[in-house]
Amino acid sequence: MNTQFKKGVLELCALTLLLGGDRYGYELADMLGKRLAVSEGAVYPLLKRLLSDGFFEAYLRESPSGPARKYYRITLKGRDRQKQLLEQWNEFSREVNIFLEEEGK
Amino acid sequence: MNKADFLNELYAYLSPLPKKERLEIISDFREHFREGAADSKSEEQICRELGSPLECAAQYVGEEVFENFRKGRAKRKKLWTAAFVFNLIQAVISLPVTVALFAAALFMGVLFAFVIPAVSSAAFTVFGVSSTLAVLFLGIVTLLLSIDGIRDCIKNINK
Numbered sequence: 001m002n003t004q005f006k007k008g009v010l011e012l013c014a015l016t017l018l019l020g021g022d023r024y025g026y027e028l029a030d031m032l033g034k035r036l037a038v039s040e041g042a043v044y045p046l047l048k049r050l051l052s053d054g055f056f057e058a059y060l061r062e063s064p065s066g067p068a069r070k071y072y073r074i075t076l077k078g079r080d081r082q083k084q085l086l087e088q089w090n091e092f093s094r095e096v097n098i099f100l101e102e103e104g105k
Numbered sequence: 106m107n108k109a110d111f112l113n114e115l116y117a118y119l120s121p122l123p124k125k126e127r128l129e130i131i132s133d134f135r136e137h138f139r140e141g142a143a144d145s146k147s148e149e150q151i152c153r154e155l156g157s158p159l160e161c162a163a164q165y166v167g168e169e170v171f172e173n174f175r176k177g178r179a180k181r182k183k184l185w186t187a188a189f190v191f192n193l194i195q196a197v198i199s200l201p202v203t204v205a206l207f208a209a210a211l212f213m214g215v216l217f218a219f220v221i222p223a224v225s226s227a228a229f230t231v232f233g234v235s236s237t238l239a240v241l242f243l244g245i246v247t248l249l250l251s252i253d254g255i256r257d258c259i260k261n262i263n264k
Contacts, residue, residue: 025133026140039156044133045164052172065143070136 015082018074118162196254206244
């Protein structure tokens with residue numbers, strides 16, 4: 001899949017993942033990397049951008065083993081962003097499906 | 106590739122960024138290696154899953170370049186607005202002053218050229234005419250200023 005396209009989808013998935021509760025960087029990288037077949041290293045630049053855009057907040061929390069982990073929490077602004085991206089995605093995938101059905105015959 | 110190689114390479118590729126930011130990024134990746142190890146993955150496997158350090162760094166540096174570009178544009182827009190307001194004030198203030206000065210020059214010209222000579226001396230007339238010319242000169246200067254202000258306003262709008 002095209003990397004630019006994947007990046008947009010990756011953002012939607014990261015935002016959606018945090019709707020279910022706070023997570024730390026490794027969890028996010030692991031889940032997104034495996035499920036979407038992107039390199040896990042691409043998740044960290046995305047997290048940084050989501051922080052600087054105010055969609056995420058970060059905080060440190062002690063982990064049962066070893067030093068504190070950096071956790072990410074979605075903000076109200078992030079929830080709005082998720083809604084907006086989800087609508088765009090639904091609209092886009094609907095259009096693509098219609099296109100493929102009509103033109104693929 | 107192992108953890109040390111990965112972090113060293115990443116740090117080197119991040120060199121366009123400020124040091125504080127580079128260290129923050131490196132600390133995120135250190136945490137990733139730590140958690141990966143706790144997840145019983147080898148350093149090599151973690152590196153493979155992360156992708157190349159160059160690709161990771163390119164995304165950070167790309168964001169930075171884009172962000173700087175956006176900030177620069179916002180700043181230019183602000184400067185442009187300030188210039189426009191200044192020109193507008195210049196045009197609005199100098200126009201009435203111009204009109205008033207020309208009216209005063211006309212009045213003084215009539216007074217000193219016709220009325221006063223009829224009742225007074227030549228020296229007084231010379232003084233009167235020269236001060237009329239001075240007021241006329243001020244009128245021309247403010248007229249030029251207001252024309253300049255209006256022209257700059259139009260120029261800004263067309264930009």
